Amino acid sequence: MNLNEEQLPETPDVAGAYPRLSDEQIELLSRRGEKRPVQRDDVLVAEGQRDRDFLVVLSGKVAVIEAYGTPKARTVRVHGARRFLDELGLLTGQPSFVSMVAQEPGEVLAVPLPALHELVREESNLGDLILRSFLARRELLVGDITGIKIIGSRFSPDTRRLRELAARNRVPHTWIDLEEDPGAEELLRRLSVSAKDTPVVIWRDKVLRNPSNAELAQFAGLRRSGQDEAMCDVVVVGAGPAGLAAAVYGASEGLTTVVLDAVATGGQAGTSSRIENYLGFPAGISGAELADRAVVQAKKFGAELNVPVEAVRLEWHDRDQVVHLDDGTQLRTRTVVIATGARYRKLDVPRLAEFEGTSVYYAATFMEAVFCERQPVSVVGGGNSAGQATVFLARHAAQVRLIILHDDLNRDMSRYLVDQIERLPNVEVLRHTEITELIGDDGRLRALGVRDTRTGDRQQIPTTVLFTFIGAQPCTGWLSSSVALDERGYVLTGAQIRTDGPPPLMLETSRPGVLAVGDVRSGSIKRVASAVGEGSMAVRLIHDHLART
Helix, strand or coil, X not given: CCCCCCXXXXXXXXXXXXXXXXXXXXXXXXXXXXXXXXXXXXXXXXXXXXXXXXXXXXXXXXXXXXXXXXXCCEEEEEECCCCECCCCHHHHCCXXXXXXXXXXXXXXXXXXXXXXXXXXXXXXXHHHHHHHHHHHHHHXXXXXXXXXXXXXXXXXXXXXXXXXXXXHCCCXXXXXXCCCCCCHHHXXXXXXXXXXXXXXXXXXXXXXXXXXXXXXXXXXXXXXXXCXXXXXXXXXXXXXXXXXXXXXXXXXXXXXXXXXXCCCCCHHHHHCCCECCCCCCCCCECHHHHHHHHHHHHHHXXXXXXXXXXXXEEEEECCXXXXXXXXXXXXXXXXXXXXCCEEECCCCCCCHHHHECCCEECCCXXXXXXXXXXXXXXXXXXXXXXXXXXXXXXXXXXXXXXXXXXXXXXXXXXXXXXXXXHHCCXXXXXXXXXXXXXXXXXXXXXXXXXXXXXCCCEEEEECCEEEECCCEEECCHHHCCCCCECXXXXXXXXXXXXXXXXXXXXXXXXXXXXXXXXXXXXXXXXXXHHHHHHHHHHHHHHHHHHHHC
């Protein structure tokens, strides 16, 4: 298929997503790449292509096209001289979600990915420029009608599951709501898909009927097909801030490093719309961007990341650890870092399961914000997660009610969040209040029944979407009797463990060579910065363990 005869103009730079390289930067790249002539309609990168070079347009124009070669082809971007192509997926090993096609004759510079990694390690300014651009482009792709399509009802738990997997892993995707989109049913008829087969995932010429998380992950290039791995130095279970820090430091210091996570990189921190008190980011940084930057760093040093894949059991053979995965494979490793964090607790109210996934959520991201536009929303919880969610949702919802059991927001919440909440005109704080009832039908929440804990007075408050942030429970069920846990299920480490012999290392569990970091560790400080510190510290202790054994 030829491009349209009418040549589209070059896309203007948006938020630093499409910078132009200087003569000096192009010269640095030229030393590690090769120049290639291109003709009109040459496909430089095909949609779905995983292994590809870093490309710089030296002359001519290149169009970025969705669904190239089909009647629905659509030009998304156009790049001219001195601009580079692609987005974050190039660095993280994902397939391209678009095609890149020469719009007119010219020349490109192709730099193999290993050579690019080597160059940006030496030239940090160039590396920062490329990474910032790729992060901005991924955000634009996610917000555009690009990538995979998920067709399903907003009231279907499976639709919610697939959308959450795509959103949490920042996979460019479009959701087509069966309730709202008049063309959705016609599309399903043309694909010979019945309503009972939904949700459906479509990309290019492939259709998946209600796929599992593992199937969608492989479809979108998040993980490769599982095989038992050869011996590695360290397996990091959990890809939140603590686990990603361990991955970056472990891989950068020459340890063969494998990282696993059951949901997405970033952990609970990845769901935060804005972290404003993290050192080095005075303007704040979203949890998703922090996670993406860490993933690129870890992969740059050679760490292997697999998402979503769940560790189900920890055993050992001789001096080695064996991590059993949910797909039946096993990882044999010299050491393990447990960084599985904690999951939010659930409200103890009737009918909760009926509304989960359709009206009750445990994270407040842009995906959930879609359901909050001009709606009455409630948030329950008094910590920073609840405060961040309240500030974020206030930009979308008609009204946000923050429900707390006590009367002092300053007790568990950072002052900067309290100040913002008190200034928001559409936020009301309900103090000394507990939720007693969820009111609605057909999986759709209409109101909350609440009680004043001082007076006993009851009332109903209009609510179509409820967000809960009421503490957390450690994700340690997979450890069973493998390591010692405290009475709440958190992992004991270091001096907390009673032993007749030498005490374990500071972050070491009751099993030598197995360390615990971040929120999952008993007595840890539940902050992003401390989790990152423990993850990096664990690598030093791993070296000590390997030296002893």
